Amino acid sequence: MTVGVTTDGATPSxxxxxxxxxxxxxxxxxxxxxxxxxxxxxxPPLAGHFAHRPGQHVTVRHRIGGVELRxxxxxxxxxxxATALRLVVKRLGPGGFGExxxxxxxxxxxxxxxxxxxxxxxxxxxxxxxxxxxGGSGITPLLAMAAAALRSDPACRVSLxxxxxxxxxxLLAEELAGLAQAHPDRFRVLxxxxxxxxxxxxxxxxxxxxxxxxxxxxxxGVEPEQRPCFxxxxxxxxxxxxxxxxxxxxAAEEQxxxxxxxxxxxxxxxxxxxAPAGARISVRLYxxxxxxxxxxxxxxxxxxxxxxxxxxxxxxxxxxCGVCRTKxxxxxxxxxxxxxxxxxxxxxxYTLPCSAVPESAEVGLDxxx
Ligand SMILES: Cc1cc2nc3c(=O)[nH]c(=O)nc-3n(C[C@H](O)[C@H](O)[C@H](O)COP(=O)(O)OP(=O)(O)OC[C@H]3O[C@@H](n4cnc5c(N)ncnc54)[C@H](O)[C@@H]3O)c2cc1C
Ligand code: FES
Numbered sequence: 001m002t003v004g005v006t007t008d009g010a011t012p013s014x015x016x017x018x019x020x021x022x023x024x025x026x027x028x029x030x031x032x033x034x035x036x037x038x039x040x041x042x043x044p045p046l047a048g049h050f051a052h053r054p055g056q057h058v059t060v061r062h063r064i065g066g067v068e069l070r071x072x073x074x075x076x077x078x079x080x081x082a083t084a085l086r087l088v089v090k091r092l093g094p095g096g097f098g099e100x101x102x103x104x105x106x107x108x109x110x111x112x113x114x115x116x117x118x119x120x121x122x123x124x125x126x127x128x129x130x131x132x133x134x135g136g137s138g139i140t141p142l143l144a145m146a147a148a149a150l151r152s153d154p155a156c157r158v159s160l161x162x163x164x165x166x167x168x169x170x171l172l173a174e175e176l177a178g179l180a181q182a183h184p185d186r187f188r189v190l191x192x193x194x195x196x197x198x199x200x201x202x203x204x205x206x207x208x209x210x211x212x213x214x215x216x217x218x219x220x221g222v223e224p225e226q227r228p229c230f231x232x233x234x235x236x237x238x239x240x241x242x243x244x245x246x247x248x249x250x251a252a253e254e255q256x257x258x259x260x261x262x263x264x265x266x267x268x269x270x271x272x273x274x275a276p277a278g279a280r281i282s283v284r285l286y287x288x289x290x291x292x293x294x295x296x297x298x299x300x301x302x303x304x305x306x307x308x309x310x311x312x313x314x315x316x317x318x319x320x321c322g323v324c325r326t327k328x329x330x331x332x333x334x335x336x337x338x339x340x341x342x343x344x345x346x347x348x349x350y351t352l353p354c355s356a357v358p359e360s361a362e363v364g365l366d367x368x369x
Contacts, residue, residue, distance in 0.1 A: 022110045034091040036102045049115050054144040056116035059315040062097050071097045072321040074140035090137040120259040123229045127155035133242050135163045135234025150183050157186045159220040165195045213245025224250040232258040260320045260339045279358035284366045302353040319355040330364030
């Protein structure tokens with residue numbers, strides 16, 4: 001195993017960075033009982049490959065019991081080095097990458113990582129008031145975005161509402177406090193703790209529901225006529241509640257951007273439309289075109305692609321991360337559910353194979369477009 005060796009291709013036509021690399025863990029530092037901060041060493045020849053924008057995420061591949069897991073983690077650089085590839089991984093339950101990272105991973109180990117991807121970012125509006133709402137590990141892209149904005153735009157303001165179960169589970173609390181200390185007039189954090197009462201009376205204790213949103217915004221001095229942009233990140237429940245609260249408060253849809261870290265399982269199995277077996281798929285990937293046919297056991301277009309093209313990019317398989325994004329260049333597909341593509345991307349013909357089933361007998365996809 002060699003650190004930094006490319007193990008698959010690249011798409012020179014689009015600039016989409018592909019390939020995966022073994023990177024050495026420089027440090028693995030416990031943050032809370034169930035979270036760890038991992039800094040990865042990027043060898044100089046790969047520095048361009050792993051350069052990241054605030055809000056982007058990488059895909060980590062890890063094998064447990066012979067089964068490959070692919071998991072997305074947002075890049076959250078430490079305060080003293082905006083270029084560092086630091087991931088903050090929270091353990092959610094037994095058996096996943098989070099458990100491995102928080103119990104076994106150590107400095108010197110190797111991790112297989114794909115380069116940064118994703119389009120979650122702050123609007124480029126100098127002097128804007130950016131309002132962020134994070135739940136749990138959803139702080140990672142938002143902290144990266146907040147720190148970069150405060151550094152690069154001296155006129156901007158950033159307000160953050162950060163929801164956690166308890167004070168002990170707040171991630172990166174010292175770094176958030178440090179940012180507030182460095183920018184006392186421009187950065188404000190409200191911690192909302194769902195399982196703690198006591199000195200933190202409502203609205204700062206209990207769960208954030210839609211009704212609480214206007215109260216929190218008032219505390220932060222955010223008014224509808226300022227037309228701020230909102231950035232939400234965390235699990236589906238939080239993002240949906242806050243989204244509803246913002247709509248009731250008067251925020252227009254285009255003022256709200258979000259990234260989901262976890263979706264609810266599809267409640268109704270019938271909501272999963274049967275994929276039409278026999279549909280023919282022509283796919284251009286890494287400059288090569290391959291013709292495939294959907295088999296009866298394929299639930300999505302991604303299943304068909306992976307049988308012949310194991311290097312097809314994907315991570316979550318739930319329409320969350322956008323890693324599998326590709327363009328439909330012939331025929332049409334229907335998306336089961338998706339949270340990663342904007343209306344603009346959908347209108348431009350982009351789709352997510354992990355969630356797509358063909359609507360036409362022939363479908364053309366172009367990952368390089
Ligand atoms: C774009 C993107 C960026 C992300 N960035 C980060 C990040 O910076 N840091 C981070 O920690 N995570 C992040 N995630 C989530 C991450 O990709 C994994 O989904 C998460 O770490 C769980 O993976 P796992 O392998 O540990 O657990 P899994 O293998 O998925 O599950 C292991 C166990 O945990 C339980 N479990 C899984 N999810 C939940 C849940 N939401 N609540 C309760 N129990 C659960 C399962 O039931 C199972 O028992 C991101 C996700 C996306 C889509
Ligand atoms: S693999 Fe994550 S959106 Fe398709």
